[in-house]
Amino acid sequence: MADARAPGNRRRPRQSDIARSAGVSQATVSLVLRGAPTGMSLAPATRQRVIAAAEELGYVPDPVATRLAAATNAMLGLYTFSATFPTDVAHSYYPILVGVEEEAAAQGQDLILFTGSARAAARADDPAAVRRVRVADGCLFFGRHVPAEPVRRLVEDGFPFVYIGRRDEAGVPYVGADYVSASADVVARLAAAGHRKVRYLREHDQALASVDREDGVLRGARDAGLDTLVVRTDGSDLDALLREWLDAGVTAVVVEQTDTGAALAGLGAAIDRAGLRCPGDLSLALLGAPTGTRGSAPGGGAAFSGFDVPMRAMGRGAVRLLLRLIAGDLEGPSRRLLPCEPVEGGTIGPPRPPNRTTGRA
Amino acid sequence: MADARAPGNRRRPRQSDIARSAGVSQATVSLVLRGAPTGMSLAPATRQRVIAAAEELGYVPDPVATRLAAATNAMLGLYTFSATFPTDVAHSYYPILVGVEEEAAAQGQDLILFTGSARAAARADDPAAVRRVRVADGCLFFGRHVPAEPVRRLVEDGFPFVYIGRRDEAGVPYVGADYVSASADVVARLAAAGHRKVRYLREHDQALASVDREDGVLRGARDAGLDTLVVRTDGSDLDALLREWLDAGVTAVVVEQTDTGAALAGLGAAIDRAGLRCPGDLSLALLGAPTGTRGSAPGGGAAFSGFDVPMRAMGRGAVRLLLRLIAGDLEGPSRRLLPCEPVEGGTIGPPRPPNRTTGRA
DNA sequence: CTGAAAGCGCTTACAG
DNA sequence: CTGAAAGCGCTTACAG
Structure with missing residues (x-):
């Protein structure tokens, strides 16, 4: 089958091309290029040849294949039980997204935004809609109102997820605000x-x-x-x-x-x-x-x-917790409440004396 | 090897699990689930069993595997050559994201946010970083400054993408503002x-x-x-x-x-x-x-x-154009400039008479 | 130190 | 109408 992705273009080089050109096996190319596992060592000469051939051919690893083989797709889901980018509520949750993106980037994870929950409130409750988060390695949930049933199934299946915001359900991991x-x-x-x-x-x-x-x-x-x-x-x-x-x-x-x-x-x-x-x-x-x-x-x-409300910190914390769960660390605390910084502001003053006349109306 | 994605958790179901459960081959499962190619027909009974088993097991296709096998996964990428959610520029591009999400949701597409371009300007230029957008069916690019080289390679590969904002490079599809x-x-x-x-x-x-x-x-x-x-x-x-x-x-x-x-x-x-x-x-x-x-x-x-600046419309338009390109329609116009709505405002008045004294300073 | 093999989870001709 | 097989481009034990 021709490469459906690149109709009419020169095929881009893969490891087997390098292998042929360097006179080694494809597996060795992989080992050289990706860094051999601990304890294993490659002959410097082989290394050189492989590197040179890779350079020569302009090799760039295929991220899709890499992820499939590595059995991790380095993607975290973000499922919002309301529009992910609200238009009418003055961007109120924006800082959460900022935090999520920051930490995901820092951890080398991409983000899958599951859309559609915005449009049809009905659909957000649809177990099938929620289920598709499983394409990610784990998922962040967010929203004031969350349908219980689809999420229960996720727990049952052992799918890693974290709520942004406190939850009541036993055993559900979250990062919230106190x-x-x-x-x-x-x-x-x-x-x-x-x-x-x-x-x-x-x-x-x-x-x-x-x-x-x-x-x-x-x-x-x-x-x-x-x-x-x-x-x-x-x-x-x-x-x-x-x-x-x-x-x-x-x-x-x-x-x-x-x-x-x-x-x-x-x-x-x-x-x-x-x-x-x-x-x-x-x-x-x-x-x-x-x-x-x-x-x-x-x-x-x-x-x-x-x-x-420490929204940005909640976003970051949720990503970190989720990655821990994905990594299989079920030991540490999986429910965190972050402190809210007091804001002095200027609208608290001493009480108005009872007999002073009210306003200027 | 154990499933690195969910150690200690139940493995996510795949087509072979459905096949076993429904008593058919894995290939048949694929045929049923993804819709048989034109002309081919499945026995209704088989269909039923497969669908039921998939439902029962909570099957969701692996987007990475799907992509590797040269198919589409209903995910659009969004790669920003700057923070996707900027914190210091007053949310200036937020409406673009709103538009992108809206249209993606309307078209049944999920969104992959490729992160990390924010942090290291160096990384954004890295061809490998840009290349990972290939896990999506196509990608939206965005940002005032865009490294030419990685994008050139994408063109070469025939990977579908659309810029949000006008571009000079010949043949690069975009949706911009006039x-x-x-x-x-x-x-x-x-x-x-x-x-x-x-x-x-x-x-x-x-x-x-x-x-x-x-x-x-x-x-x-x-x-x-x-x-x-x-x-x-x-x-x-x-x-x-x-x-x-x-x-x-x-x-x-x-x-x-x-x-x-x-x-x-x-x-x-x-x-x-x-x-x-x-x-x-x-x-x-x-x-x-x-x-x-x-x-x-x-x-x-x-x-x-x-x-x-019609940011929301640009976001929506870019998604629509991208879907057209993914569908293989290379005929229609692939470069659009949207009109900007004039804003009357209140800061244009008649010119100040030359001899009037200036201000109160 | 390196090769041959199996496998990641799908899709898609190709036989039956 | 359905199964067996090959293949997408990698990684990772496992033999030598």
Whole structure:
């Protein structure tokens, strides 16, 4: 059969051509070119001849054959249960991709992006769709909501994979962020600034990342003895709620950060409409970094106080863990929670004295 | 040899496993799974058994083996001659990736990101590094600066690939943007607004995208009979130059957009320091969209006037063209230049009357 | 120190 | 309609 890949072109040299030209066997060529295994030594003269012939013929190894023979394809999968490159959520997960790419490159691995999960949410749940990740040596999973069944099968088959983000399922390897501690810390900072009455605004979405944040907020509030209430919103019509809070003496609001940023956007709009300043009239903390590139807070334009989600580090860590699993090291820890760096920002100030008039509205 | 890919794990099923389980030969499995060649027909019963066994075992074809056997694997490569996910250039090429992913997903293709080109510029030039793209059916190339030699070899081999961005080399397929027309149009708009003396500020970088912009500017200036001068900068210390321009009666400046945005940043800083307003004191046009998410012009904060680079469309178009080439269609056009949408913006105004005092500095 | 052989997991003529 | 065989270009024990 002719080489379908190169119709009408001169065949490119392979090891057998070198072998013929150097008067050795093809296997010897391989040994010389790829470096003999430990303990084995080649006659210097043979080496020379092979190298020379390879040079002469312009030999370049075929990566496809190399990978097939080496029984590893040096490819890591990345399967996202949402668009890999989201367009509408302000690139929020971009740093994760950056981290994944960095570490993969450093480790000499290519990346297979499994597409299509974007388009049809239905398809992402399709076991067949998930199954195709098996073409890679191992796979990274990512997304707030993940179908359980297809993944269970992967575990069963012993296919190496790692989640980016914490998971509840027993035995599932992940590299996540310690939202609980970071969120508790934010509340502690509010308490330290003198706040006693705070509200936590979150969305309805029940992803683990949200649950953890709420847990952290509640723990922080308990530890500091704060008056706290969790309020869920879809982000619309927060004006009345905001007014109510202020009337009740609330001096600080903690907001969840999500894909959509709906809660934050809604609150920001309400604050702007009320003509409030942050942190003059109200302290604000964000559980995570803003999704835009420059997240300036409403009523003042300062940077948000809160914490940074170590997305890039999560990406890198996930690649490293995955490679360990692929290498068969099932001993070490396979679940890691990375710390979130606190962000000072400028939206936490002392509580507004109760009797001062509210805003300029 | 044990399967190096999954030591300690159940081996991934291959065609011979299916064959055994279905009681047919491995070749028949291949025929069933990949679709028998035209004219050949399989017994429906055999088909059923094979399909069922494959399903049962969770079979996924090995893309590397598939490729070695001279077939296609429904994977497209993406090789970037710079970081695929740049961190320091404000995500400037992100929309291209979005477009590529969209179209790939729509066409049922997965994407292989060839990594490592970021890290070592040296490695990107390495023919072996580029050659590994052959594990994919075809490849998209991208980056301002591209090493000629490795790519020449790919052409020689008849490997299908497409550049994202215009190329000079004869016969190289690409999908680019028509910077020449778009840039000329921007100058025409300045002329229409009454400007007669404009300057074009560009960086030293000699990428094709820069050359095309300059050609367009010069053409536009010639057509409109404008007094134009091309000035190169690394973006630093533009204050004296700016002053000189104003003294000479220059009323508008056109700026090149690049990866780094150095020229724009430098000019913006100089304008701010001089206390000038745009377009009151000086009209400004940008050849391309700003790299940040919200590019607000200096001295006023309006959106830049200029044009949009159709990055997403380029990504989509490149995928479509690549698939055509993979399919063996060498007839149709293999070089496309997409139009750039003009952006009205708010930084082009009428020229400042010559005798009005300059700024507030 | 080197060659002959088997194998990586597929595809594709070629016989039956 | 299906099986046996050869081949893609390598790597890696295993003999000599």
